[in-house]
Amino acid sequence: MSIEAKLAELGIDLPEAAAPVASYQPLVVSGSTAYISGQLPFVGGKLVTGKLGDTVMLEQGQEAARACGLMILAQLKAAGLLERVERVVKLGGFVASVPSFSDQPKVVNGCSDLMAEVFGEAGKHARSAVGVPVLPLDAAVEVDAIVALKP
Amino acid sequence: MSIEAKLAELGIDLPEAAAPVASYQPLVVSGSTAYISGQLPFVGGKLVTGKLGDTVMLEQGQEAARACGLMILAQLKAAGLLERVERVVKLGGFVASVPSFSDQPKVVNGCSDLMAEVFGEAGKHARSAVGVPVLPLDAAVEVDAIVALKP
Amino acid sequence: MSIEAKLAELGIDLPEAAAPVASYQPLVVSGSTAYISGQLPFVGGKLVTGKLGDTVMLEQGQEAARACGLMILAQLKAAGLLERVERVVKLGGFVASVPSFSDQPKVVNGCSDLMAEVFGEAGKHARSAVGVPVLPLDAAVEVDAIVALKP
Numbered sequence: 001m002s003i004e005a006k007l008a009e010l011g012i013d014l015p016e017a018a019a020p021v022a023s024y025q026p027l028v029v030s031g032s033t034a035y036i037s038g039q040l041p042f043v044g045g046k047l048v049t050g051k052l053g054d055t056v057m058l059e060q061g062q063e064a065a066r067a068c069g070l071m072i073l074a075q076l077k078a079a080g081l082l083e084r085v086e087r088v089v090k091l092g093g094f095v096a097s098v099p100s101f102s103d104q105p106k107v108v109n110g111c112s113d114l115m116a117e118v119f120g121e122a123g124k125h126a127r128s129a130v131g132v133p134v135l136p137l138d139a140a141v142e143v144d145a146i147v148a149l150k151p
Numbered sequence: 152m153s154i155e156a157k158l159a160e161l162g163i164d165l166p167e168a169a170a171p172v173a174s175y176q177p178l179v180v181s182g183s184t185a186y187i188s189g190q191l192p193f194v195g196g197k198l199v200t201g202k203l204g205d206t207v208m209l210e211q212g213q214e215a216a217r218a219c220g221l222m223i224l225a226q227l228k229a230a231g232l233l234e235r236v237e238r239v240v241k242l243g244g245f246v247a248s249v250p251s252f253s254d255q256p257k258v259v260n261g262c263s264d265l266m267a268e269v270f271g272e273a274g275k276h277a278r279s280a281v282g283v284p285v286l287p288l289d290a291a292v293e294v295d296a297i298v299a300l301k302p
Numbered sequence: 303m304s305i306e307a308k309l310a311e312l313g314i315d316l317p318e319a320a321a322p323v324a325s326y327q328p329l330v331v332s333g334s335t336a337y338i339s340g341q342l343p344f345v346g347g348k349l350v351t352g353k354l355g356d357t358v359m360l361e362q363g364q365e366a367a368r369a370c371g372l373m374i375l376a377q378l379k380a381a382g383l384l385e386r387v388e389r390v391v392k393l394g395g396f397v398a399s400v401p402s403f404s405d406q407p408k409v410v411n412g413c414s415d416l417m418a419e420v421f422g423e424a425g426k427h428a429r430s431a432v433g434v435p436v437l438p439l440d441a442a443v444e445v446d447a448i449v450a451l452k453p
Contacts, residue, residue, distance in 0.1 A: 022407035023414040024429035028391050030335065030450045033181065035392045038430030051401070089179050090186045094432045099202070102289040105173035112174035127175035128189030128295040130245045131285035134433035138404040144430040148181045184332065240330050241337045250353070253440040256324035263325040278326035279340030279446040281396045282436035299332045 003082050006118055007073075015042055015070055017078035021136060026075045032086075032151065036075050038094070038144040040136065041067035049138040052131075053101025056140045061095065065110030068143035072111075073118065081149060088115045088125040090146040096139065097131035104129040111143050154233050157269055158224075166193055166221055168229035172287060177226045183237075183302065187226050189245070189295040191287065192218035200289040203282075204252025207291045212246065216261030219294035223262075224269065232300060239266045239276040241297040247290065248282035255280040262294050305384050308420055309375075317344055317372055319380035323438060328377045334388075334453065338377050340396070340446040342438065343369035351440040354433075355403025358442045363397065367412030370445035374413075375420065383451060390417045390427040392448040398441065399433035406431040413445050 007014065020026055020037060027036050041048040041064035048064040050056040056064070076082045093108035095101075108129040115123035125145075135142050158165065171177055171188065178187050192199040192215035199215040201207040207215070227233045244259030246252075259280040266274035276296075286293050309316065322328055322339060329338050343350040343366035350366040352358040358366070378384045395410030397403075410431040417425035427447075437444050 020429075022429075022431070023411045023418060024393070025426050026428070028389065028426070028428040030389060030391045030448075035428040035448070037428040038432070087179065087181060089181045091175070092430065094430070097285050099284045102285055102287060104285075105287045109174045116174060124176050124179070126177070126179040126186040126188040126295075127171075127173075128243065128245070128293065129173070129287055130189070130283045130293060132432045133284045133401045133435045134399050134404055134406075136404060136407045136431055142430065142432060144428075146181075146186070238330065238332060240332045242326070248436050250435045253436055253438060255436075256438045260325045267325060275327050275330070277328070277330040277337040277339040277446075278322075278324075279394065279396070279444065280324070280438055281340070281434045281444060284435045297332075297337070 003118060010117060014074045014077060017074040018071055027079045032149045034081055034147040034149055036072050036145040038142040039068045039071035040139040041141050043067050047137055048140045050140055051096040051098055052107060053098035058103060058106060061107040061140055062110035064141040065108050065143060066114050068141055069111035069114040072145050084149045085119060085122060085147055086150045087148040088119060088123050089148050090126045092144045093127060093129040094132045094135060094142040096135045104131055107141060154269065161268060165225045165228060168225040169222055178230045183300045185232055185298040185300055187223050187296040189293040190219045190222035191290040192292050194218050198288055199291045201291055202247040202249055203258060204249035209254060209257060212258040212291055213261035215292040216259050216294060217265050219292055220262035220265040223296050235300045236270060236273060236298055237301045238299040239270060239274050240299050242276050242278045243295045244278060244280040245283045245286060245293040247286045255282055258292060312419060316376045316379060319376040320373055329381045334451045336383055336449040336451055338374050338447040340444040341370045341373035342441040343443050345369050349439055350442045352442055353398040353400055354409060355400035360405060360408060363409040363442055364412035366443040367410050367445060368416050370443055371413035371416040374447050386451045387421060387424060387449055388452045389450040390421060390425050391450050392428045394446045395429060395431040396434045396437060396444045398437045406433055409443060
């Protein structure tokens with residue numbers, strides 16, 4: 001089954017690939033590896049802002065992380081690479097957090113679980129998840145990715 | 152000398168490879184490169200928690216970083232890759248820090264020095280080390296790694 | 303035109319490549335990829351310290367990010383790789399920030415714009431930019447890089 005068909009089966013409608021908010025590219029291919037820039041969480045076209053442990057609840061954080069993942073998929077699609085994903089290799093999850101909030105892994109699962117749903121075994125990835133005091137535009141979550149491509 | 156023999160010579164007993172705390176893999180191989188997920192510091196089976204500059208002293212932070220490194224080695228061993236390490240390419244060190252603590256390099260050396268001890272020249276790596284306000288489960292340090300593998 | 307000639311044309315004088323502040327290498331090559339360690343911002347030989355949103359203004363932060371970029375170029379030159387840059391693949395920008403400062407993208411542009419100036423199309427990269435509470439030696443900005451090399 002193609003990834004597009006899988007997305008349709010899951011009822012997932014990808015957002016439009018967001019333009020970079022500064023002087024960089026959303027995705028660069030080097031050899032057979034795609035590096036996707038840190039993606040911010042847009043839900044219903046609106047950026048999810050604020051910090052976990054403050055104004056953003058765990059469930060909202062998870063939804064935000066999933067939205068980052070959808071944007072990673074949208075960037076792959078915009079680059080014509082969605083059907084060439086061989087393996088989601090690594091995700092880097094940054095969670096805007098007050099110093100007492102330590103559930104970053106549960107938050108970033110919103111993105112990780114999406115990759116497993118969409119790509120199955122090929123979606124199982126290495127990951128780091130950390131708290132940060134603040135993200136660009138006050139986003140709640142940012143996720144970047146390394147993806148191996150089929151020839 | 153094999154790495155296992157080197158570890159024995161150094162008196163290093165690797166911990167059991169920790170299961171991921173969420174929806175990801177501890178290690179993914181892409182081509183000849185292994186990506187190891189961010190590892191947390193277990194000393195005597197107990198997670199080292201707290202922040203540098205607050206309740207965690209420099210020496211404890213260094214020991215925690217070394218523990219992250221031991222877990223990186225444990226993950227390589229669990230994946231059957233310990234003897235195939237060609238080069239430790241890059242470490243990413245995240246140190247839970249209050250805003251006035253700026254000795255992250257000394258902390259992460261706990262991990263870097265371990266790699267040099269165990270792998271010699273092949274253990275010399277590129278690195279980034281940064282402060283973060285908080286880490287998963289309130290861990291004091293998290294380190295992820297990129298490792299080049301022999302065929 | 304060689305990169306050295308381009309730098310001369312732009313009036314850019316690279317700093318001396320900084321020695322690592324701890325137990326790691328400034329640059330490691332794996333296959334055809336160079337990983338450059340997180341570089342700190344030296345302007346006029348002096349480290350730019352402090353946090354954005356506190357004592358460091360946006361323009362100073364941008365200059366600091368550019369200084370990190372110059373040090374990335376200096377490390378490539380010191381390794382004899384400056385003329386072998388095929389593509390700047392990925393930059394990781396860490397900006398020391400108070401929790402209310404969310405202009406990390408504008409700060410890290412100081413480094414991104416430099417890469418575009420020096421390398422043209424080959425300088426267009428993927429990127430992540432995040433806030434952190436504190437960096438090594440109280441630096442204002444740290445940037446690491448992944449660079450693809452020509453054979």
